[in-house]
Amino acid sequence: MDQSTESLTSHIDTTIPAHLLIGSSDAAYKRAVILLQQQLCQENGCGGCSTCRMIKEQQHASVLWFHPEKNYTRDQLDPLFAQLAFELNTNETFFFVIEKADFLTAACANSLLKSVEEPPRGYHFLFLAERLSGVVPTIRSRCAIHHLSVNASxxxxxxxxxxxxxxxxxxxxxxxxxxxxxxxxxxxxxxxxxxxxxxxxxxxxxxxxxxxxxxxxxxxxxxxxxxxxxxxxxxxxxxxxxxxxxxxxxxxx
Ligand SMILES: [Zn+2]
Structure with a gap:
């Protein structure tokens, strides 16, 4: 597992279904956008095409973003479970971005565990959080962890x-x-x-x-x-x- 600090543009291994990005909310958000662009844009994340723009505007059909009001509630995750019920086509990918993953309550985190561990084909999870220690253990133990701040190293x-x-x-x-x-x-x-x-x-x-x-x-x-x-x-x-x-x-x- 690569625990070193990453630059904002380095690729991550998407054969692993769940990733946890640790950094300021701004850095983690930017990293998530770049990562999604690299995955979904035909040009490997050109930044300028309609796919890249839609990702940035959180309008892309293959990405579902979640931000908590305060703490996450189980209801807020309903669209995620509804989406997971759809089987994707071969080579199709879909990303869930869970911002402020340190605001997932234990109950919400538990409801996600099975999907995070063995998501249906093509589904990926990106968890974003300021601090590793704020994320419930059951989630962080199932993710590849990426530190974005210089502090961690x-x-x-x-x-x-x-x-x-x-x-x-x-x-x-x-x-x-x-x-x-x-x-x-x-x-x-x-x-x-x-x-x-x-x-x-x-x-x-x-x-x-x-x-x-x-x-x-x-x-x-x-x-x-x-x-x-x-x-x-x-x-x-x-x-x-x-x-x-x-x-x-x-x-x-
Ligand atoms: Zn592009």
Missing amino acids: SYRSHPLFDFFTSTTFHDPAVFTKALDQSGITERESVELIDALLSHWIEAYRTALMAENTQSISESTHAIDLFSEAHSKQPMPGSSKLFWRDLFLEIKAI
């Missing part, structure tokens, strides 16, 4: 990153020193949690393919840990305490 070189990417022992004194030197803020903490979550989802996939039971269990616990960490993000001024607690918890896995 730069946080992989954050001085605290390596302390949380394995469950092997790190000297607490060394960690405390790194933590003090990092001067990590609340906002940076949120980005770092996202980068770590992304790392562990990747580790989980690798472990699953290798059928490595121990790694599967470790990465599952780490994913739970960082998902929970996201939900109780550090209070102003408490970042250090927050990371110290996480350090103890990841060692306990």
Whole structure:
């Protein structure tokens, strides 16, 4: 799985039926438009033809866009299920774009799971969200994940990153020193949690393919840990305490 930061124009593998684009809503939206143009335009996304224009104006007949009012409701997804009932012709493709996928409630997400995992022939899902950690686990585990912001990759070189990417022992004194030197803020903490979550989802996939039971269990616990960490993000001024607690918890896995 390519977890690196992508440019807005790189192609993604559409043999995978579900993709999750992580970035600012503007960046994710632009990326989705370009991706759809590349897929549906005869000229590989020229940007100028009627197909490309219709995609941009959200008028194309092979794309259905969804934006929540606040949270998604089950009713809002009705057109999606109605569409899925139609069998596509061979070589025909159809895309659902779910904007603000972090606003999918667990109930809405659950109603989508089966379709996302094994969509009928020709159907694809693009989920857009600002943060990976805001997307319900059942959805994100079924998607190829694409980070569009520079933050995601730069946080992989954050001085605290390596302390949380394995469950092997790190000297607490060394960690405390790194933590003090990092001067990590609340906002940076949120980005770092996202980068770590992304790392562990990747580790989980690798472990699953290798059928490595121990790694599967470790990465599952780490994913739970960082998902929970996201939900109780550090209070102003408490970042250090927050990371110290996480350090103890990841060692306990
Ligand atoms: Zn075109």
